[in-house]
Each structure stands twice: as structure tokens, then as C-alpha cells.
Amino acid sequence: MALEKTWRWFGEKDSVTLADLRQMGVEGVVTALHHIPNGEVWPVKEILKVKDQIEAHGMRWSVVESLPVSEGIKTHNHDYPRLIKNYQESIRNLGKCGIDCICYNFMPVLDWVRTDLHYTLDDGGEVMFFDFPTFVAFDAYILKRQGAEADYPQDIVIKAKKLAASMSEEQKELLAYNIIVVTQGFIDGVIDGSAPDYKKLFLEFIDTYKDIDANRLREHLRLFLGDVVPVAEQAGVKLCIHPDDPPFPVLGLPRIVSTQEDLEWICQQYDSIANGVTFCTGSLSVNQSNDLPAIVKSIGDRIHFTHLRNNVFLPDGCFHESGHIYGDVDLFPIMKALLEEQKRRIAEGRSDVRIPVRPDHGIKMLDDYDKSANPGYPLIGRLKGLAELCGLEMGIEKMMN
Incomplete structure (x- = not known):
């Protein structure tokens, strides 16, 4: 069988x-x-x-x-x-x-968490990617969660800080929106993107676990x-x-x-x-x-x-x-x-x-x-x-x- x-x-x-x-x-x-x-x-x-x-x-x-x-x-x-x-x-x-x-x-x-929803493989296909330094850049320097830098390995934090400094405001916004809204929207996520300040609301949800x-x-x-x-x-x-x-x-x-x-x-x-x-x-x-x-x-x-x-x-x-x-x-x-x-x-x-x-x-x-x-x-x-x-x-x- x-x-x-x-x-x-x-x-x-x-x-x-x-x-x-x-x-x-x-x-x-x-x-x-x-x-x-x-x-x-x-x-x-x-x-x-x-x-x-x-x-x-x-x-x-x-x-x-x-x-x-x-x-x-x-x-x-x-x-x-x-x-x-x-x-x-x-x-x-x-x-x-x-x-x-x-x-x-x-x-x-x-x-679930991914940082890139359209990562291109060598053959032209697309898959989802999790880049740890990019995620830490989102958490510590875009979301600016208090104490975030202390939650990750310091070598990753250093790379994340450099990444965040190299990103445009549009790139930062797209990364945040993908992580908070897009990846969660079809599986009954806590935030649907209609909130005027979805990042602030997201931080409030995180804070309930303090x-x-x-x-x-x-x-x-x-x-x-x-x-x-x-x-x-x-x-x-x-x-x-x-x-x-x-x-x-x-x-x-x-x-x-x-x-x-x-x-x-x-x-x-x-x-x-x-x-x-x-x-x-x-x-x-x-x-x-x-x-x-x-x-x-x-x-x-x-x-x-x-x-x-x-x-x-x-x-x-x-x-x-x-x-x-x-x-x-x-x-x-x-x-x-x-x-x-x-x-x-x-x-x-x-x-x-x-x-x-x-x-x-x-x-x-x-x-x-x-x-x-x-x-x-x-x-x-x-x-x-x-x-x-x-x-x-x-x-x-x-x-x-």
C-alpha cells in the first residue's frame, strides 16, 4: 500500500x-x-x-x-x-x-519565514530563500525591535548591519512587507496588510511574548x-x-x-x-x-x-x-x-x-x-x-x- x-x-x-x-x-x-x-x-x-x-x-x-x-x-x-x-x-x-x-x-x-520569494536558480527556476543576515537586518535595523542585536550571533549581526546600510528605503519596505504580510497572508496570518502601520502592529504582537x-x-x-x-x-x-x-x-x-x-x-x-x-x-x-x-x-x-x-x-x-x-x-x-x-x-x-x-x-x-x-x-x-x-x-x- x-x-x-x-x-x-x-x-x-x-x-x-x-x-x-x-x-x-x-x-x-x-x-x-x-x-x-x-x-x-x-x-x-x-x-x-x-x-x-x-x-x-x-x-x-x-x-x-x-x-x-x-x-x-x-x-x-x-x-x-x-x-x-x-x-x-x-x-x-x-x-x-x-x-x-x-x-x-x-x-x-x-x-514561516523567508527573505526572498523569487530566488533564481542557475536553470532559471525560482524558489524561496532564507538569508540569515538579511533577516537579522530586517529585525534589528528595519523593524528596529528592541534588543534584537543581542539575540543573534555577532558575526551575523555585523553582516546584517552592513546589509541594512546598503539597502534603499524601497528595498527595506519590500523586505518587511514580504516577511510580515505576503508570506503569511494566505495562511491566516495575524496581519493582512490593511493596517496603516503594519510594522508597529507586528511589534505589538511580538511584545505579547515578552x-x-x-x-x-x-x-x-x-x-x-x-x-x-x-x-x-x-x-x-x-x-x-x-x-x-x-x-x-x-x-x-x-x-x-x-x-x-x-x-x-x-x-x-x-x-x-x-x-x-x-x-x-x-x-x-x-x-x-x-x-x-x-x-x-x-x-x-x-x-x-x-x-x-x-x-x-x-x-x-x-x-x-x-x-x-x-x-x-x-x-x-x-x-x-x-x-x-x-x-x-x-x-x-x-x-x-x-x-x-x-x-x-x-x-x-x-x-x-x-x-x-x-x-x-x-x-x-x-x-x-x-x-x-x-x-x-x-x-x-x-x-x-
Whole structure:
């Protein structure tokens, strides 16, 4: 039994249609109710509307990505009781509709970070790039967050200061807008760009974490799991937390889902299959001390969803994304470990042997330049990645059999 081929779809406004996905051999759709404001209940009627659309095209709604965890839950503020009640109700409603897998993250303020959304490869394709000195220049000298310089290695700070001094005001504004607004806009970010001073508002969100270190954020995650995992169990739903992207502290904010130890700790906080992990090779590999096949073997029974992609690592903690099986991450042992985990589940007689996998991000290429798409989500580049992953999977399966 092969891993379930899935695709992230952003709803009716997505330039890639459900009919396209069906022709591409996609089995499961990964999507969310992006029109529902963060913190509000997902109504059964709205869930069924999307589910019916997907099933009418011969596919299933495989994974919810994401059911957003509001900042008030992460900071455990005064609004926590209302927010957690709504989150629990949304889980129940998804379960009633037969949607059994929910991806979420616990990253403070920013969901993911890149400094260049249009980095050009030697062959002319475009990918997303994270340049560490450029990000520090944004934090310390454009955003001007108090104390930012002390949060990063001093050699990186020196380079960042020189970079900031060489940038025009237009370049600074574009960098800030891309990081704060563009990368977050399609995944229910905290700031949509309509605020008259979005940088000031962004700093205010960061400031809500001034008294929250990694240990306290872990405690908030533990409390969250205690409130939602029992509900998920009753609803027949599996929750799977997404790793930090990138997996190290930025903006002075704590990161608690970055290493094998972090993932094992999360699984231990509530001993239930409903308390699981989204295994993302792109995010976890950036922390080069992570042994990805070892992570699969360690917490494999809790991996409910998989993002597969690759990176090229550069000096100073910089990296850019690449083809799905071409880069500095060896996907062969990772794919093999995932298939071995699936076989183990089958041998155990588990009902949840299905492991959805999607080609995460992709190279912008060919006709992608003529289509509109969210950053990192071109059609042709992801379809190429899906084909590469399927070929790798088939080869490993035949070898194993």
C-alpha cells in the first residue's frame, strides 16, 4: 500500500482546480476554511460544502491544513476559555463530517519565514530563500525591535548591519512587507496588510511574548493538548503539529517544535494516537543536527501527515529550497523509513495505515510564470515534485518487496 498522494489546495480562488488535481492522480486534498476568521468555530455547513466539492471530483478531504491556533491560545491570555471552546467545537464538527486529520502549528506570531520569494536558480527556476543576515537586518535595523542585536550571533549581526546600510528605503519596505504580510497572508496570518502601520502592529504582537520563554510556551502547549486531544479522540480525529520553520528562534520568540527531543516531548505529554506530528523534511532538515530517518523511527506511530521537500544549505545559516529529491537532504532513507512505518502499522492491524504525503512547496518553472499562485505553491514545480516522490517511493517499495 503506497503513501496517500495529496496536494494543498487553497479553495475556489486557487488557480489549480479540483479537476486539475484529479487528472494529476491526486488522491487526497489538503485544505482549510480560509474564510473563517481565526478563533471562530468552523460550522458543519461550511465544512460539508468543501468536502462535497472535493468528493464530487473523486477525491477525499484528507487533511485539514490548518485549523489555526490563535495567538490567545499560544499566549494563554484572558480570551483562552472562549478560544479553546471554539477550537474544540471545530474539532467535533470536522469529526462529524468524517474529516479525521488536522495539521496545526504552535509558532508564535510568524508561521514561516523567508527573505526572498523569487530566488533564481542557475536553470532559471525560482524558489524561496532564507538569508540569515538579511533577516537579522530586517529585525534589528528595519523593524528596529528592541534588543534584537543581542539575540543573534555577532558575526551575523555585523553582516546584517552592513546589509541594512546598503539597502534603499524601497528595498527595506519590500523586505518587511514580504516577511510580515505576503508570506503569511494566505495562511491566516495575524496581519493582512490593511493596517496603516503594519510594522508597529507586528511589534505589538511580538511584545505579547515578552514574558514567555521556551519553557512557558511548552507549558501553554501542554495545556492546549490537555484540552483538545481528549476531544479529538472522541471525535475520531488525529491532531498533528507542524515543526517550526525555520527550526530556531527568530525575533526573540521561542521555538519548541524544532528537534527530535521536542517532538518526543510533545508525544509524551498526552499518550494518545490522536496527539501526533506532521513530519516536514523541509523544516526539520534546516536544523542539520536533526537525523530525519531516526525521527521517523522514534515517533513513527505518531506521524499522521508528511511534507516532503528539499533544501540546499549555504554558509551563515542560509538555505534555499530546491527540487524535491535533489538537494542536501537525502530523501531515500526518509521515504524508506516512512514505508517501513506503514508496513508496521499494517502488520499491527491498525486502522490508520494511511499516511498522507504532499509535495511541499516547489520550483516555479515553465507555465508557472503565466499563472497566479501563493508563494512556494506553483503548479508545474509541485507536479514535478509529486512525480519525483512517486518514482522514489515505487522504487523503494519494489526493493522492499
